[in-house]
Amino acid sequence: MSKTQSKAVVIGAGFSGLAAAIRLAHDGVQVTVVEQLDTPGGRARKFEDSGFVFDMGPSWYWMPDVMEAVFSSVGADIHSYLNLVRLDPSYQVWFPDGPLKIPAGSRNVRDVFEQLEPGAGAHLDTFLEEAKAKYALGMDRFVWESGDSILDFASPTAVFQLMRYSVFSSLSKHIRSHFKHPQIIQILEFPVLFLGSKSDKSPALYSLMNYADIELGTWYPMGGMFELVAGMVALAEEKGVSFRFETEVEYIGERNGHVSGVQTQNEFLDADFVIAGADYHHVEQHLLAPKWRRYSPEYWSERKMSPGAIIFYLGIDRKLPGLEHHTLFFDVPFDAHADLIYETPGWPSDPLFYVAAPSKTDSTVAPEGHENLFILIPIAAGLEANADERERLFERVISRLEERLETSVRPHIVVRHDYDQSNFESDYNAFRGNAYGLANTIDQTAFLKPKMKSKLPGLFFAGQLTTPGPGVPPSLISGQVAAKEAQEWLKSQKKGMEAAV
Ligand SMILES: Cc1cc2nc3c(=O)[nH]c(=O)nc-3n(C[C@H](O)[C@H](O)[C@H](O)COP(=O)(O)OP(=O)(O)OC[C@H]3O[C@@H](n4cnc5c(N)ncnc54)[C@H](O)[C@@H]3O)c2cc1C
Structure with a gap:
């Protein structure tokens, strides 16, 4: 040595x-x-x-x-x-009845929630107060430890707080105990859905992600x-x-x-x-x-692995009004695709998907007057790569974009690159082609x-x-x-x- x-x-x-x-x-x-x-x-x-x-x-x-x-x-x-710039709106969610912008800052989000569900503004205050405490607890106690042993988490104060916030009960239950409107529920559930698991399998600890979303904000490095x-x-x-x-x-x-x-x-x-x-x-x-x-x-x-991802990187030779820097397309039934990701792995006929258009914020990532799109479709972990399915999903997603934005996209695609599970495996030695590692389920959290x-x-x-x-x-x-x-x-x-x- x-x-x-x-x-x-x-x-x-x-x-x-x-x-x-x-x-x-x-x-x-x-x-x-x-x-x-x-x-x-x-x-x-x-x-x-x-x-x-x-x-x-x-x-x-x-x-x-x-x-x-x-x-x-x-x-x-x-x-x-x-x-770094803070985005406003933080993001947009496209529901079956149209797009909803989620503005920067909890006061503004409060107004949006209140309009959807009278009383939800006040509920958001208490929900975020608890989420903030979990964030502080997580940052203070959980994440800066190796987590090699339960003892890392077992100080008397931490145990008291864990019990007080029932962090190991389900996030789904926790969100539904505060809100009823399905759109609010989807907004609060999406961070864990895209990064790990369904909210009924995720510990309520992860409402700290809602604090990160709504209070700390969505940023972008130019x-x-x-x-x-x-x-x-x-x-x-x-x-x-x-x-x-x-x-x-x-x-x-x-x-x-x-x-x-x-x-x-x-x-x-x-x-x-x-x-x-x-x-x-x-x-x-x-x-x-x-x-x-x-x-x-x-x-x-x-x-249990978190979802895999199919990604399309597209260069578009025109601007696309209607998109924001981040847009989540939840315009089709949510549970149908979520079940195919988490319960019975399969290819979705009409997927949920996410579009990033950084060219909305940053003129250096696309030629002038063009749009830079990153389209991600979450899929079940371990689903074998299939070029036909990928192509079908591409066609479906482009058609949906055209319908929702009420404009043409397909003829304006001048650059296209695809990425799927097989690329994750060959580029990163990713186990089962995983994109984001292990699912954040209750039995795979912290020292587990x-x-x-x-x-x-x-x-x-x-x-x-x-x-x-x-x-x-x-x-x-x-x-x-x-x-x-x-x-x-x-x-x-x-x-x-x-x-x-
Ligand atoms: C599509 C996608 C979207 C995401 N979106 C977000 C997001 O919006 N926000 C967010 O916070 N997180 C997001 N994540 C998650 C985040 O990007 C990852 O959790 C993080 O980048 C992982 O970093 P890492 O160091 O663990 O692994 P990696 O980034 O995979 O780094 C591991 C490195 O090890 C190298 N390597 C592997 N084997 C060897 C070897 N034998 N010898 C030498 N080198 C080797 C690999 O080439 C790789 O460069 C996303 C992930 C993906 C895939």
């Missing part, structure tokens, strides 16, 4: 790997990030075609406090790296979501992190009962510890010797998620399959927590060795 500067390898230049690398380098560790692709960002990469700049994954910039903390915790100011990746890479390089792209880790080395480094296709990189920001299942089941695997193939086959600490001492997992879960902010947090855990582990190793001599 090095007596001078500690050495770490981080596998994967996605958000979790970048957050870990920044933290470690700031603390004086010599860090090498090894990424199999030719660019950083992982699921949040970007690509360009004919003047259109497409963010490949995340488009909702929520919980800006977390991104800010990643920078400020190492003495940097995020605003020197990003030009230039696109990739700007956050670029800002983090710049910060990492300022701290001395070195990056190796197009370098795939083939296995994780072990010496004397702890990690010794990683083998890439070119060389063996020595390390005092390793943080794996690549998909947990891939690292554990394919890069680690069997005796160091904590979980069996059966364990993995029993995991795959553990951050490996059975192999010195290997730590970060990213959307471990605590605290899927999404940009949780992945960033997991990287930072894994970095902290790894350094504590190394310190205890060194103390042990000193005591032995």
Whole structure:
């Protein structure tokens, strides 16, 4: 073990790997990030075609406090790296009877709710008060811990608050105890539906997402979501992190009962510890010797994954009035598609879908007078890719867009790229082609998620399959927590060795 500067390898230049690398380098560790692709960002990469700049994954910039903390915790100011704007409306939901804009700020949302359901404004106040307390509890207690043990959550105050807010009862019940109007219910349920599971299977803890939505707001980094990746890479390089792209880790080395480094296709990189920001299942089941695997193939086959996604990246040679930066199309029966995602996996005939049109806010992501569209259809996890079904869904979604917007779209498509489960598998080694990791179900929450600490001492997992879960902010947090855990582990190793001599 090095007596001078500690050495770490981080596998994967996605958000979790970048957050870990920044933290470690700031603390004086010599860090090498090894990424199999030719660019950083992982699921949040970007690509360009004919003047259109497409963010490949995340488009909702929520919980800006977390991104800010990643920078400020190492003495940097995020605003020197990003030009963030708050969107207003935050988003629009297209219901069967037409579009409804959700404005920025809880006072304005209160008015919208009140118009839909008399009395719902006051109910929103109490709902958000509780959601705010859960957010504070989550941020304070849950997410900044490794979650390796129930003890991480078991302080008397935390237990009292958990009981008080019945955080493990269902989110569906919790929302319905405050509101009756189906549109309000759908607005409050959509964050968990798109990122994890149906609200009747999600713990009420996740109403903290409604606080993030309505109070903290929807933001956008000008230039696109990739700007956050670029800002983090710049910060990492300022701290001395070195990056190796197009370098795939083939296995994780072990010496004397702890990690010794990683083998890439070119060389063996020595390390005092390793943080794996690549998909947990891939690292554990394919890069680690069997005796160091904590979980069996059966364990993995029993995991409930969050929905898969079919994505169309479209360049349109005209503007499309009627769309906002974010529009959710809930204009067909909600439960029919939700059941095909979560209950009996199958292809929807008329899907719910989501359209991002960042060109509504940002003129740099499309040529002048053009529209940049990202269309996402959630589908059941593990459903085998099927080009015919994908094409049918594409046609259906474009027809629906034309009907709802009352304008022509099809003849104006000048750029089209498709992305599905098979791409997630081949690009990211994603287990069952998952887009957003494990479903946020009650039995896969907090300490019930795959553990951050490996059975192999010195290997730590970060990213959307471990605590605290899927999404940009949780992945960033997991990287930072894994970095902290790894350094504590190394310190205890060194103390042990000193005591032995
Ligand atoms: C379509 C889509 C939309 C989303 N929308 C949102 C949103 O709007 N808001 C939000 O907050 N979140 C969103 N998310 C979730 C969010 O993007 C992810 O949770 C987050 O980016 C995951 O980061 P990560 O570091 O865990 O993994 P990744 O981004 O997947 O990074 C892992 C990296 O490891 C690399 N890797 C894998 N195997 C190896 C190997 N053997 N050797 C070297 N490198 C390897 C991969 O190439 C990859 O770059 C979305 C995700 C998707 C897919």
